[in-house]
Amino acid sequence: MCFRGFVLVLGEQREAVRLFNNPGAQECADVIMSAASKRRAVIVLGVCEVSYRGRTSSELARGERLVIVKEDGSLLVHRTWGYKPVNYMPPGAMVYAKSDSGSVVISAKRGSESMRVVFHKVYLAATLNFRDDSSFEQKGTEAQMRDAVVFYPELVEKGLRVLTHEFQVKSGFVDLMALDSRGRLVAIEFKANPAKTADVNQLIAYVSRLRALSKERGIRGVLAAPSINKAARKLLVDSGLEFKRLDKDECLRVLEEFKPTMSLLSFIEKGDEHSA
Amino acid sequence: MCFRGFVLVLGEQREAVRLFNNPGAQECADVIMSAASKRRAVIVLGVCEVSYRGRTSSELARGERLVIVKEDGSLLVHRTWGYKPVNYMPPGAMVYAKSDSGSVVISAKRGSESMRVVFHKVYLAATLNFRDDSSFEQKGTEAQMRDAVVFYPELVEKGLRVLTHEFQVKSGFVDLMALDSRGRLVAIEFKANPAKTADVNQLIAYVSRLRALSKERGIRGVLAAPSINKAARKLLVDSGLEFKRLDKDECLRVLEEFKPTMSLLSFIEKGDEHSA
DNA sequence: CGTGCCAGGTGCCAT
DNA sequence: ATGGCACTTGGCACG
Numbered sequence: 080m081c082f083r084g085f086v087l088v089l090g091e092q093r094e095a096v097r098l099f100n101n102p103g104a105q106e107c108a109d110v111i112m113s114a115a116s117k118r119r120a121v122i123v124l125g126v127c128e129v130s131y132r133g134r135t136s137s138e139l140a141r142g143e144r145l146v147i148v149k150e151d152g153s154l155l156v157h158r159t160w161g162y163k164p165v166n167y168m169p170p171g172a173m174v175y176a177k178s179d180s181g182s183v184v185i186s187a188k189r190g191s192e193s194m195r196v197v198f199h200k201v202y203l204a205a206t207l208n209f210r211d212d213s214s215f216e217q218k219g220t221e222a223q224m225r226d227a228v229v230f231y232p233e234l235v236e237k238g239l240r241v242l243t244h245e246f247q248v249k250s251g252f253v254d255l256m257a258l259d260s261r262g263r264l265v266a267i268e269f270k271a272n273p274a275k276t277a278d279v280n281q282l283i284a285y286v287s288r289l290r291a292l293s294k295e296r297g298i299r300g301v302l303a304a305p306s307i308n309k310a311a312r313k314l315l316v317d318s319g320l321e322f323k324r325l326d327k328d329e330c331l332r333v334l335e336e337f338k339p340t341m342s343l344l345s346f347i348e349k350g351d352e353h354s355a
Numbered sequence: 356m357c358f359r360g361f362v363l364v365l366g367e368q369r370e371a372v373r374l375f376n377n378p379g380a381q382e383c384a385d386v387i388m389s390a391a392s393k394r395r396a397v398i399v400l401g402v403c404e405v406s407y408r409g410r411t412s413s414e415l416a417r418g419e420r421l422v423i424v425k426e427d428g429s430l431l432v433h434r435t436w437g438y439k440p441v442n443y444m445p446p447g448a449m450v451y452a453k454s455d456s457g458s459v460v461i462s463a464k465r466g467s468e469s470m471r472v473v474f475h476k477v478y479l480a481a482t483l484n485f486r487d488d489s490s491f492e493q494k495g496t497e498a499q500m501r502d503a504v505v506f507y508p509e510l511v512e513k514g515l516r517v518l519t520h521e522f523q524v525k526s527g528f529v530d531l532m533a534l535d536s537r538g539r540l541v542a543i544e545f546k547a548n549p550a551k552t553a554d555v556n557q558l559i560a561y562v563s564r565l566r567a568l569s570k571e572r573g574i575r576g577v578l579a580a581p582s583i584n585k586a587a588r589k590l591l592v593d594s595g596l597e598f599k600r601l602d603k604d605e606c607l608r609v610l611e612e613f614k615p616t617m618s619l620l621s622f623i624e625k626g627d628e629h630s631a
Numbered sequence: 632c633g634t635g636c637c638a639g640g641t642g643c644c645a646t
Numbered sequence: 647a648t649g650g651c652a653c654t655t656g657g658c659a660c661g
Binding site for chain 2: 095096098100120122128134136138141143147150153155157158160161162167169170205207209210214215216217219220250251271276277281283310313314
Binding site for chain 2: 633634635636638639640641645
């Protein structure tokens with residue numbers, strides 16, 4: 080079956096989806112422009128080719144793909160495999176569509192970047208009038224690990240006292256600065272994922288900066304993560320730094336326990352925030 | 356208009372898209388399972404909620420969204436805005452769909468990760484029987500900048516001789532090792548984007564390793580990038596390292612010029628590849 | 632706006 | 647499989 084110009088409206092209470100089956104080039108371009116003006120998303124299924132100029136440049140020859148034009152101006156070209164779009168424009172692009180000798184040309188511009196999708200054949204276009212104001216809640220991030228240690232420093236070691244977070248040195252920001260039970264400064268870098276060599280390099284850069292600032296004072300560097308790979312641990316130890324295993328779930332438990340009783344700010348603000 | 360169970364087949368020569376308007380829960384689940392068994396992608400438009408457990412955990416409450424089940428097992432939940440899917444499973448997941456008291460439940464598992472999408476209402480499902488074997492060609496990457504310098508070292512400086520690439524030290528891999536006209540070793544780190552502090556830190560780590568290996572020999576460190584931000588340049592200079600502006604287009608021109616006449620390998624293989 | 636840095640990063644390629 | 651690293655990284659927070 081092949082219907083040209085057949086339009087379906089879906090959604091029981093409200094027109095949530097408007098379908099255009101086998102639209103002509105001009106109709107499809109109109110659909111996209113009309114949706115853009117109403118800040119609605121459009122999906123297009125069909126045969127297209129794509130070119131991109133900007134941070135790099137790329138060419139994608141003819142093939143059947145799914146294109147999504149979103150209400151914020153982002154534009155995604157998806158193949159039938161892979162997590163990532165093969166081509167895209169990030170949010171904020173200006174998207175135009177026009178008919179050109181039987182093809183639909185979608186162009187998107189954003190600063191010095193531009194993308195052009197040419198559809199030789201459109202099987203289906205659909206405009207989405209969607210409602211979606213639900214919040215997205217996530218648990219188990221690095222920031223939460225750090226917060227847990229702020230609340231309960233013993234997660235790292237006994238007698239630790241937190242001084243400040245995001246302490247600035249030339250090479251960047253130290254996640255957490257603390258004092259150990261013997262009065263030594265401790266720079267702590269958190270990683271939510273297994274620590275790699277690059278993470279150790281980051282800590283090395285920070286600690287060497289801190290040592291340059293305070294030559295007489297002993298400064299410890301601690302990498303706190305769920306685990307660490309072998310090469311990274313070797314580099315860490317060779318550089319005189321330490322690893323502390325930090326369990327994500329345990330951090331979450333601590334957060335759950337402390338959150339009702341204390342505010343994070345009251346802890347954080349105790350630390351002096353100077354810049355180095 | 357609201358059609359239940361109305362099926363359209365789109366594509367003139369071949370059934371490229373099969374549409375299911377307002378499918379029932381069981382029908383929709385069947386469509387997804389059937390597509391999965393044939394390694395075909397499916398898109399689903401409707402009202403859903405999503406939960407994820409794995410590297411972190413997340414909850415996304417009810418809302419209207421676009422879900423893509425791809426032929427490689429990847430699963431994307433897209434809202435009508437934003438470049439990224441709000442929830443997803445990477446390629447390789449096992450995807451199942453079933454009907455459960457009027458809802459469609461899509462679950463995906465991959466190692467210790469799992470995701471669950473519950474559709475309370477499906478406006479549209481579509482199976483994609485797409486052909487797309489075009490290659491994706493990209494120009495202007497960091498690797499190409501490095502190749503250009505291998506062909507024509509003068510892009511960095513006169514008299515430079517390339518020794519080897521991806522030279523391994525404990526902190527990682529040095530993009531390119533070379534000798535300058537005065538016989539000093541030069542470690543070169545390429546960046547396709549404006550260089551940041553983190554990039555300087557990377558070079559610092561490499562050069563300090565190289566200096567530890569060869570204390571008597573003078574070792575230069577060069578960061579080659581289209582540009583460098585202010586803080587990064589300061590850190591670079593303070594660390595006794597150098598910046599070399601490298602224009603992407605010029606690198607591409609050099610590549611275009613040299614590619615016909617010489618093979619990259621003949622250059623690369625001249626260098627000795629030892630490990631440090 | 633630039634700068635820094637995390638991300639459920641993903642993807643590619645090396646050992 | 648693990649590791650190292652680029653990516654049109656995207657995204658957020660902060661000065």
